Amino acid sequence: MEERLNFRNDLVDLPEFKVSDIKCKIKLDQNESPFRLPKRLRHHVLNLLKEKYSENLYPQPTDFFDKKKKVAEFLNIDPRRLTITAGADQGILGIMMISKEKVKLLDPSYPIYRNDAIVLKKKIDLAKLDEEDNFKITTEKIGKGYNFVGLLSPNQPVGNLIDDKVVAEACKNNDIVLMDEAYYEYSGKTYLNFQKEYKNLVILRTFSKAGSLAGLRLGYLIGDEGIISAVEKVLFTPYNISLMHFALLDNFEEIYGWGLEFGKRIRKIRDDFYNFLISSGFKAYESKGNFVLFKGRKKLYDDLLSNGIKTRYMNIHNKDYIRITIGRKDEMEVVKKQLTI
Numbered sequence: 001m002e003e004r005l006n007f008r009n010d011l012v013d014l015p016e017f018k019v020s021d022i023k024c025k026i027k028l029d030q031n032e033s034p035f036r037l038p039k040r041l042r043h044h045v046l047n048l049l050k051e052k053y054s055e056n057l058y059p060q061p062t063d064f065f066d067k068k069k070k071v072a073e074f075l076n077i078d079p080r081r082l083t084i085t086a087g088a089d090q091g092i093l094g095i096m097m098i099s100k101e102k103v104k105l106l107d108p109s110y111p112i113y114r115n116d117a118i119v120l121k122k123k124i125d126l127a128k129l130d131e132e133d134n135f136k137i138t139t140e141k142i143g144k145g146y147n148f149v150g151l152l153s154p155n156q157p158v159g160n161l162i163d164d165k166v167v168a169e170a171c172k173n174n175d176i177v178l179m180d181e182a183y184y185e186y187s188g189k190t191y192l193n194f195q196k197e198y199k200n201l202v203i204l205r206t207f208s209k210a211g212s213l214a215g216l217r218l219g220y221l222i223g224d225e226g227i228i229s230a231v232e233k234v235l236f237t238p239y240n241i242s243l244m245h246f247a248l249l250d251n252f253e254e255i256y257g258w259g260l261e262f263g264k265r266i267r268k269i270r271d272d273f274y275n276f277l278i279s280s281g282f283k284a285y286e287s288k289g290n291f292v293l294f295k296g297r298k299k300l301y302d303d304l305l306s307n308g309i310k311t312r313y314m315n316i317h318n319k320d321y322i323r324i325t326i327g328r329k330d331e332m333e334v335v336k337k338q339l340t341i
């Protein structure tokens with residue numbers, strides 16, 4: 001019988017999102033938190049799943065709205081301006097699905113943006129950020145007339161913030177502007193207040209980073225009521241998330257507080273590590289995230305890996321870089337020692 005393996009062959013060229021799965025002693029390659037949630041909180045969430053929620057039933061829209069109300073109250077926003085997603089990744093996909101064709105993306109930035117844009121057949125323009133200018137994001141680079149602009153502050157993998165004026169201009173000159181605040185707890189800087197003036201600005205957050213919940217995929221979007229409602233339609237909310245998310249949302253305040261506190265703790269280790277790199281003669285980039293990017297060859301990445309330290313090797317505009325997630329203080333001491341050999 002004739003085979004009907006007929007599907008989009010243009011996706012063969014989609015860049016693969018590759019993560020090395022080599023075993024290591026110190027895992028500093030995915031910007032995760034090195035700590036688990038406090039035991040008491042973990043047990044509480046699991047108990048809710050056992051006692052309060054019935055896994056045989058779907059998440060119900062009315063229950064979902066109640067959760068949103070509680071979270072929104074805590075964040076001091078209207079619940080209709082908030083939606084919950086399975087990780088920030090799903091938020092990025094949702095917002096891009098409702099955007100029109102012309103998109104502008106930062107280069108370098110988090111690769112999922114480009115993947116989603118390719119999958120959704122967008123017309124993609126890249127804002128190529130200059131290494132000589134420390135990958136600075138400017139109004140000229142962002143440009144005008146786009147249906148979607150993906151901004152990240154701090155940008156990833158560099159770690160730099162975007163000037164307020166540049167964000168304001170991006171909102172004035174384009175349609176939907178997504179501000180990815182995945183590393184907000186580490187930077188302490190948010191653009192939430194910009195939404196009063198710029199209705200087209202959407203804020204994206206996640207609990208995968210400082211929130212220490214990467215494996216449970218909890219993220220959220222805050223934006224104009226119409227935009228959020230459209231995103232919920234395309235993602236089929238609340239069936240895009242699970243009762244595990246509900247149990248986590250029941251503990252939103254506490255998890256949020258934990259993330260903020262942890263984010264603050266990591267800042268000092270990060271800044272110390274950056275200073276170490278600079279004083280050791282590396283070209284490093286000042287970061288407001290939980291990672292630091294520096295110039296380093298693949299050989300250095302391999303050496304670190306063979307010593308049990310997994311980092312991320314990156315080729316940006318044909319040059320070699322290494323991005324290191326900031327881990328615990330003791331882990332960073334091991335890294336420093338290895339880099340001084």
Ligand SMILES: Cc1ncc(COP(=O)(O)O)c(C=O)c1O
Nearest residue numbers: 087088089110156182206208219
């Ligand atoms: C800038 C940025 N946005 C979003 C994400 C995705 O986060 P999540 O795990 O919540 O999907 C990441 C993950 O690395 C990221 O670096």
